[in-house]
Amino acid sequence: MTVDLPLVARGKVREVYDAGDGRLLLVASDRISAYDSVLPTPIPDKGRVLTALSVWWFEQLAPVLTSFGASHHLVSADDVPASVAGRAMLVRRLDMLPVECVARGHLSGSGTKEYERTGAIVDVALPPGLVEGSRLPEPVFTPSTKAEVGEHDEAIDFARVEALVGAGRAAELRELTLALYRRGAEIAAAAGIVLADTKFEFGLGADGGLVLGDEVLTPDSSRFWPASSWAPGAPQPSFDKQYVRDWLTSSGWDRVSPPPELPDDVVAATRERYVAAYEQLTGRRFA
Structure with missing residues (x-):
């Protein structure tokens, strides 16, 4: 994922870029975290699911926000760089x-x-x-x-x-x-x-x-x-992602050392x- 914008922050799952005019570009990767650690194995399409579901929920929850005199930060999920289409949202800077x-x-x-x-x-x-x-x-x-x-x-x-x-x-x-x-x-x-x-x-x-x-x-x-x-x-x-947490617990990971790679079947089941x-x-x- 290449984005020709200044990087503002990199979180456990997302990168945040300065899109100018008081806006940010939030890009959801396929990284997955558990127990406050980022795991070494990505989950295919995870970033696209997170983005699509968030966009849908912002629409569903808009009436509740309006009733409180509040709003959401989403500007557009379409007006984003082609390299991150489907996994990025243009939002207001807060x-x-x-x-x-x-x-x-x-x-x-x-x-x-x-x-x-x-x-x-x-x-x-x-x-x-x-x-x-x-x-x-x-x-x-x-x-x-x-x-x-x-x-x-x-x-x-x-x-x-x-x-x-x-x-x-x-x-x-x-x-x-x-x-x-x-x-x-x-x-x-x-x-x-x-x-x-x-x-x-x-x-x-x-x-x-x-x-x-x-x-x-x-x-x-x-x-x-x-x-x-x-x-x-x-x-x-x-x-x-409780499924991933449960697998990590059963694997014997101590939550202190670097987390283990996820097996292919766990990756596939998590994506599903x-x-x-x-x-x-x-x-x-x-x-």
């Missing part, structure tokens, strides 16, 4: 807020582990008797810090969010995050998918307004489970899950 806004509608992953220890997820108390995969009584806001490549996200309480962005903005982030999650979960449910949890990132536009940025409701940023097989009490089959998520959610064929 002043990004230093919080990952996580919404959970089901108990899973690190949330389950903390709940088993404390009965809560950071400062969000949960009722007794929940197990892996349980639906929560109401979706909850469990934010985290935004880690640099190779570092670990840190779950934080709401008071920390207030300290980082101010009390008013923190309340706005929580309410908008939960509203977006509810709408996303509703759309996913209609497609036979459980949206267990997800994360959103927000920034401020030139006018100071709140803007939804980065990617939205993709298999990289969300846990998607087939509704037909959802059964609390055990890890769930998924359309997301990403494509299936796109096709089932959107009702469109991935080509």
